[in-house]
Structures are given as structure tokens and as C-alpha cells.
Amino acid sequence: MNDAAIIALLQKRDEQALLEIRQAYGGLCFQTAYRILGSREDAEECVSDMLIGVWNSIPPDTSEGLCPYLLALVRRSAVDCLRRTTCQKRGGTQYAAALDEIAEIIPSDERTESQVERREVLAAVTAFLRGLPERQRQIFMLRYYAALPVREIAGKLGMTPNAVKLSLMRTRQKLKEDFRKKGLL
Amino acid sequence: MNAADFLELLSDMPQDMIADCAVLLAKPPADNTxxxxxxxxxxxxxxxxxxxxxxxxxxxxxxxxxxxxxxxxxxxxxxxxxxxxxxxxxxxxxxxxxxxxxxxxxxxxxxxxxxxxxxxxxxxxxxxxxxxxxxxxxGNAEPEPERITEPEITGDLDLDGRFTHADRLWAELIFSAELDGVADELPLTDAQLRQCDLIADDYRSPLGEAEYNAFQQTAKLIYQYDVPAVLNVRDYLGQQAYYDDYIKQKEVNPWEDPRIDWEALGLPAHPTEAEFLSALDWHYALEHAESKDEMTSGEKTALRKKCQSTAGRYMEMKAALYVPQEPTPEQQACAGLTNIIQLYVRSMHEARYGEQAWSWFAEANFENVPLLTQDELLAKLEAAKEWNFRMNDE
Structure with a gap:
């Protein structure tokens, strides 16, 4: 079933839509959550949360297609779960590794609760990423959005792992510089 | 804001950016890995x-x-x-x-x-x-495997098919750049990065300290200790303990150097470390003198002069051992790279010109190495330096 048909089912509030979503995108969403959490049970729970989220947000904002919307939901759920359980400290997941890499350029320990600041940073990151060459942006997103291991990114993009690492390093340095110029660091 | 906040924020990225990511996530790995x-x-x-x-x-x-x-x-x-x-x-x-x-x-x-x-x-x-x-x-037929031949990862950083002095110089350059945090500005190709990837997994560094040392040790084995030039960095790493031991045994302490006429310096024919230091290093001699506390300032001065005189004659003997030689063709071939490294070190370690200057520098040197003389390289560097100062003033 294609996205349009699934969305039509959702708008009719037909629960078959959720089954279709699970079948079409369940694996991708589960993997995304699993890479962040490193726990099968927690990842399953995030997928369930994602389905509830879709159901509650009818009609969903799917201007860019259903898949990105679902990914955003499941990632948000996984990150919330991670924050609740503070399991990022246990390490070992790709998300934890990504966290370490980002900590190199954002060394602060202080968390921010200010929504204004968060929106400001989000706008800055979005603008920064839009300004990157496409390939560099893809690598950054696969690593820090989807928490994909370097080797898998290399496989998907037909690059060597070293080239991916180098690209990530360059992007982090540029991001650091960009944040510094904007007074965000 | 901390790193966790940052990664959390990415969940709220605009949908179009996530869409691109989603497409790639759903994509199977490329078949040319x-x-x-x-x-x-x-x-x-x-x-x-x-x-x-x-x-x-x-x-x-x-x-x-x-x-x-x-x-x-x-x-x-x-x-x-x-x-x-x-x-x-x-x-x-x-x-x-x-x-x-x-x-x-x-x-x-x-x-x-x-x-x-x-x-x-x-x-x-x-x-x-x-x-x-x-x-x-x-059907039953196995698909015919396609064979490709690709360069072995042997430490061949200049990609000329063998491990040479130039590879050691490249390693030096990459490592220095890494220490200065500008390695990502070096115009390294994927093939060169693969050559860096000898030890492995610190992906923040194109060339880690261990890898750099491996390049140095391999070059030492070939150029100082006459190990055949077929040796490469990967071989060295495969038998590191063995080769390190070999180097250790080859390295001679200064006081064990048989080419020095020790007796002419007033020392035994085979001096010990203590005898060597007592004769040449006046601080050591004074520290270890039996009557240290009873020595007059005149005696201390005499001891210092004696040590300095012996050390001077020792240095003359050592200098006489080294006959100046014409640079080998290989050294001549590497002269351009040597210049680059010297200039790089000068620019990064001493002047700290900044990223823009390095970009100019890299562009000027790596693109046109055979075309630029050292004077021309220096001129480029000076231009970059002026540019940087001007930027700082502004």
C-alpha cells in the first residue's frame, strides 16, 4: 500500500492504517530507535508510541511524505526515552558515540530548558545544514539524526569509512565555527 | 546547551531534511564497498x-x-x-x-x-x-565474480606503489596537520586516506600517533638500518615487536660508539655512561664529584672548562665522521615535499596563521608542487601572512 492510501485510511480513522504503517515502515523506525536506545524493548515501545502519535495527529503533516514524518516521531520518542532513563551514560550505542563526537564541539555540561534558546539553535543548525554540500549534509544527518554507524553510511553512499569520518570531522569543525560566530557557544 | 540537547534538537528538523535522510536509510548498501x-x-x-x-x-x-x-x-x-x-x-x-x-x-x-x-x-x-x-x-550458475585489483594498504601515502622516504614525509605532514587540527584541510584523496588507515579505529584522526610512529620506524629500518626496501609499514606493524627489538639492538649509545677515539679524550677505551657524562657534562661532573661540597669556586670553574673542552673535542670528532654527501636522487625528488613541510611547520607552529592562510598554502603548494620554487612558496606564505594580519586588524 502506498503512502497516499495509508493517509487516506488514517483520515477515515481506519485502524488498518496503523498495521500498514507498521508493515511498511516498522523496521526502519525500529532500527532508528534501536540505534539510539540500544534496547530492543525500548525501541519497540518507541515504535508503538510513534503509531499512537500518528493516530493522534490526524491529519498528519506529511508534506514531505509519510516516512520522514514517522521517522521524526520515532526519533523524538526515542530521545525522550533516553532522557528519561538517562541511559546515554551507559554508552555502547551508536547514539552514545555520536554524542561523544558532538561533545567535542559543544563541551558544555549544562542542559538548556529554555524553549527560546532551543528554537534559536534549531534555526541555526537548519540554516547551517542547508548551506552544506548535499553529500556532506547527508552524511551528517545519517550520523547524527539516524545514529547510523560510519561503516554503514559508507556502504550506503559508496564511500570509504575514512572519507565519511573526514567529512564528519570537517562538518563538526564548520558547525563549531558557525555556532561560535553566532554566539551560540 | 550541551551535546545531548543538540542531538535532541535534530528531532525537530524540517521534514524535507529528514526526507532525504529517510530515503538513504531505506536504501541498501552500495555494491562497490x-x-x-x-x-x-x-x-x-x-x-x-x-x-x-x-x-x-x-x-x-x-x-x-x-x-x-x-x-x-x-x-x-x-x-x-x-x-x-x-x-x-x-x-x-x-x-x-x-x-x-x-x-x-x-x-x-x-x-x-x-x-x-x-x-x-x-x-x-x-x-x-x-x-x-x-x-x-x-538458475544454478553462480554469477561470475568480477575481479578488480586495487592498491594494497602499505603506507604508500604518495601512491607511487612503494614505501619511500616521501611517504615518511607525507606522514610527517599529515601528523603535524592533525596535531594542529587542520588535517581536514589537507587535500588528501580517498586512496591516501586508505593508506593512513593502517592501525585503525580512531576516526577522528587521519593519522594517529601510533601510525605516525610506524611510518618513522619503518623508514628508520630502511634508511638507517639497511633493511631491504621491500619492507612497508604494514609489514612493520605485522611484526612490530620483532622490528622494534631489531632497532633497539641497532641503536648504539653515544659512549659505545667505536668510531670515537675515547683515549684521546682522556677516557678509557670503552667508557661507561658515568665516565662519559663526567667527562663531557660539567653539571653531571659537579653533581657526582666526591668532594663536591668542599670545592672552591676556582675548582668548579676549572672543572667546567675541562668538561667544555672535552665536549668540544668530542663534537669535533663526531663531526669529522659525517662526510657531507650529495643528496640522493630520492632526496632530491622529495625536496619539494620537505620544503612544504618546513613551511607548514613554520606557518602552523610558529605563526599560527589560521585556516584561511592554510587553505591558500595548501592550494598553492599541493596543486603546484613541481612548479613552485622554495622562494615562490615563501612568497605565497608571506602573502597569506599579510592577509591574515590584515584580517586581524580589521
């Missing part, structure tokens, strides 16, 4: 190379590693054979890696001799056919 494919190594070459390494072992056992020019004939023949055929040399180096590699040192697997096609001399990697076509092919 040759670095992940099994390698097939020539068994015959492995045997030849083991013989070469055994030859060096024979040398160590036989003469206690005191004669630098006594590489056994068998090893020399190996060297000559390798020189005659780059293909064989490449296969040998691969074979050494395979024979000596420690577990976990390489992500690729070495296959058995039976699997090696007779015509395979250099490293061969197996690339499967398109996944789709394999799936579609329901």
Missing part, C-alpha cells in the same frame, strides 16, 4: 616473503646485528627480485601482512591458498554481482 570484501592473497608470494623475513632473522642471529651492511644474500636476492617486479613486491607485502597480522589488526579476512587463482599476483578483491541480478537469477 570493496573495503569490506574478502581479500585473496597469493600463497606463493607469502612463502617468498616469509623467506625474506627469515633471512633478516638469520642476520640478527648470526652477527648480533653489529654489521649494518651484512644483509644476507637471500634477502638481497628478494630485494632485487622485488625491484624487478613491482607486482611481486606488492604481493609479497600483502603476504607479509597476512602472515604476521595480529587478530583484529585488519577487518578483512585472508583466504586459504587453495582459493588463490594461479594468475593472481597482486591483491585481488571479490566484488559480488548486483544484488538484484543474483536474486533474479534462479
Amino acid at each position: 570493496s573495503v569490506l570484501m574478502p581479500r585473496i592473497v597469493s600463497c606463493a608470494a607469502a612463502a617468498a616473503c616469509i623467506a625474506a623475513v627469515s633471512g633478516i632473522g638469520y642476520l640478527l642471529k648470526d652477527d648480533g646485528m653489529t654489521q649494518q651492511n651484512s644483509i644476507p644474500e637471500a634477502v638481497m636476492q628478494e630485494t632485487a627480485a622485488a625491484d624487478a617486479s613491482e607486482t611481486v613486491a606488492a604481493a609479497q607485502t600483502t603476504a607479509v601482512s597476512a602472515e604476521a597480522a595480529a587478530p583484529g589488526q585488519t577487518e578483512t579476512s585472508v583466504q586459504s591458498a587453495e582459493e588463490v587463482p594461479a594468475e593472481t599476483a597482486a591483491e585481488t578483491v571479490w566484488i559480488p554481482a548486483e544484488t538484484e541480478s543474483v536474486t533474479a537469477d534462479t
Whole structure:
């Protein structure tokens, strides 16, 4: 079933839509959550949360297609779960590794609760990423959005792992510089 | 804001950016990831190379590693054979890696001799056919594997097919750049980065300290201790303990140098470390003098002058041992790179010009190395320096 048909089912509030979503995108969403959490049970729970989220947000904002919307939901759920359980400290997941890499350029320990600041940073990151060459942006997103291991990114993009690492390093340095110029660091 | 906040924020990225990511996530891996494919190594070459390494072992056992020019004939023949055929040399180096590699040192697997096609001399990697076509092919015939030959990872940073002095200089440059946090500005190709990837997994660094040391040690073995030039960095790493021990035994302490006429300096023919230091280093001599607390200032001055005089004569003797030589063709060929490194070190370590200057510098030098003289390089550097100062003033 294609996205349009699934969305039509959702708008009719037909629960078959959720089954279709699970079948079409369940694996991708589960993997995304699993890479962040490193726990099968927690990842399953995030997928369930994602389905509830879709159901509650009818009609969903799917201007860019259903898949990105679902990914955003499941990632948000996984990150919330991670924050609740503070399991990022246990390490070992790709998300934890990504966290370490980002900590190199954002060394602060202080968390921010200010929504204004968060929106400001989000706008800055979005603008920064839009300004990157496409390939560099893809690598950054696969690593820090989807928490994909370097080797898998290399496989998907037909690059060597070293080239991916180098690209990530360059992007982090540029991001650091960009944040510094904007007074965000 | 901290790193966790940052990663959390990415969940709220605009949908179009996530869409691109989603497409890639759903995409299967590309089929040309040759670095992940099994390698097939020539068994015959492995045997030849083991013989070469055994030859060096024979040398160590036989003469206690005191004669630098006594590489056994068998090893020399190996060297000559390798020189005659780059293909064989490449296969040998691969074979050494395979024979000596420690577990976990390489992500690729070495296959058995039976699997090696007779015509395979250099490293061969197996690339499967398109996944789709394999799936579609329901017949019994195995898809014919496509073979490609690619350069072995041997530390060949300048990609000329062998490990040379230039590779050591490249390592120096990359490592210095890494220390300064500007390695990502170096115009390194993927092939060069693969050559950096010898030890492994610190992906923040194109060339880590351990890798850099491996380059230095390998070069030392070849250029100072006459190990045949077929040795490469990967071979060195495969037998690191062995080679490090070899270097250690080759290295002679200054007071053990038989070329110095110690008696002419007023020392025993075979001085100890303490005797050597007492004669040449006046701080040491004073510290270890029996009557240190009773010495007058005149006696201390006399001791200092005596030590300085002996040290002066010792330095003259040492200097006389080194006859100035014309640079070898290899050194001449590397002169451009040496200049670059010197300029780089000067710009980064001393002046700290900044990223923009480095970009200019890299562009000026790496794109046009054979075309620029040292004066021209210096002029470029000066221009970059002025630009940077102007930017700082503004």
C-alpha cells in the first residue's frame, strides 16, 4: 500500500492504517530507535508510541511524505526515552558515540530548558545544514539524526569509512565555527 | 546547551531534511564497498616473503646485528627480485601482512591458498554481482565474480606503489596537520586516506600517533638500518615487536660508539655512561664529584672548562665522521615535499596563521608542487601572512 492510501485510511480513522504503517515502515523506525536506545524493548515501545502519535495527529503533516514524518516521531520518542532513563551514560550505542563526537564541539555540561534558546539553535543548525554540500549534509544527518554507524553510511553512499569520518570531522569543525560566530557557544 | 540537547534538537528538523535522510536509510548498501570484501592473497608470494623475513632473522642471529651492511644474500636476492617486479613486491607485502597480522589488526579476512587463482599476483578483491541480478537469477550458475585489483594498504601515502622516504614525509605532514587540527584541510584523496588507515579505529584522526610512529620506524629500518626496501609499514606493524627489538639492538649509545677515539679524550677505551657524562657534562661532573661540597669556586670553574673542552673535542670528532654527501636522487625528488613541510611547520607552529592562510598554502603548494620554487612558496606564505594580519586588524 502506498503512502497516499495509508493517509487516506488514517483520515477515515481506519485502524488498518496503523498495521500498514507498521508493515511498511516498522523496521526502519525500529532500527532508528534501536540505534539510539540500544534496547530492543525500548525501541519497540518507541515504535508503538510513534503509531499512537500518528493516530493522534490526524491529519498528519506529511508534506514531505509519510516516512520522514514517522521517522521524526520515532526519533523524538526515542530521545525522550533516553532522557528519561538517562541511559546515554551507559554508552555502547551508536547514539552514545555520536554524542561523544558532538561533545567535542559543544563541551558544555549544562542542559538548556529554555524553549527560546532551543528554537534559536534549531534555526541555526537548519540554516547551517542547508548551506552544506548535499553529500556532506547527508552524511551528517545519517550520523547524527539516524545514529547510523560510519561503516554503514559508507556502504550506503559508496564511500570509504575514512572519507565519511573526514567529512564528519570537517562538518563538526564548520558547525563549531558557525555556532561560535553566532554566539551560540 | 550541551551535546545531548543538540542531538535532541535534530528531532525537530524540517521534514524535507529528514526526507532525504529517510530515503538513504531505506536504501541498501552500495555494491562497490570493496573495503569490506574478502581479500585473496597469493600463497606463493607469502612463502617468498616469509623467506625474506627469515633471512633478516638469520642476520640478527648470526652477527648480533653489529654489521649494518651484512644483509644476507637471500634477502638481497628478494630485494632485487622485488625491484624487478613491482607486482611481486606488492604481493609479497600483502603476504607479509597476512602472515604476521595480529587478530583484529585488519577487518578483512585472508583466504586459504587453495582459493588463490594461479594468475593472481597482486591483491585481488571479490566484488559480488548486483544484488538484484543474483536474486533474479534462479538458475544454478553462480554469477561470475568480477575481479578488480586495487592498491594494497602499505603506507604508500604518495601512491607511487612503494614505501619511500616521501611517504615518511607525507606522514610527517599529515601528523603535524592533525596535531594542529587542520588535517581536514589537507587535500588528501580517498586512496591516501586508505593508506593512513593502517592501525585503525580512531576516526577522528587521519593519522594517529601510533601510525605516525610506524611510518618513522619503518623508514628508520630502511634508511638507517639497511633493511631491504621491500619492507612497508604494514609489514612493520605485522611484526612490530620483532622490528622494534631489531632497532633497539641497532641503536648504539653515544659512549659505545667505536668510531670515537675515547683515549684521546682522556677516557678509557670503552667508557661507561658515568665516565662519559663526567667527562663531557660539567653539571653531571659537579653533581657526582666526591668532594663536591668542599670545592672552591676556582675548582668548579676549572672543572667546567675541562668538561667544555672535552665536549668540544668530542663534537669535533663526531663531526669529522659525517662526510657531507650529495643528496640522493630520492632526496632530491622529495625536496619539494620537505620544503612544504618546513613551511607548514613554520606557518602552523610558529605563526599560527589560521585556516584561511592554510587553505591558500595548501592550494598553492599541493596543486603546484613541481612548479613552485622554495622562494615562490615563501612568497605565497608571506602573502597569506599579510592577509591574515590584515584580517586581524580589521
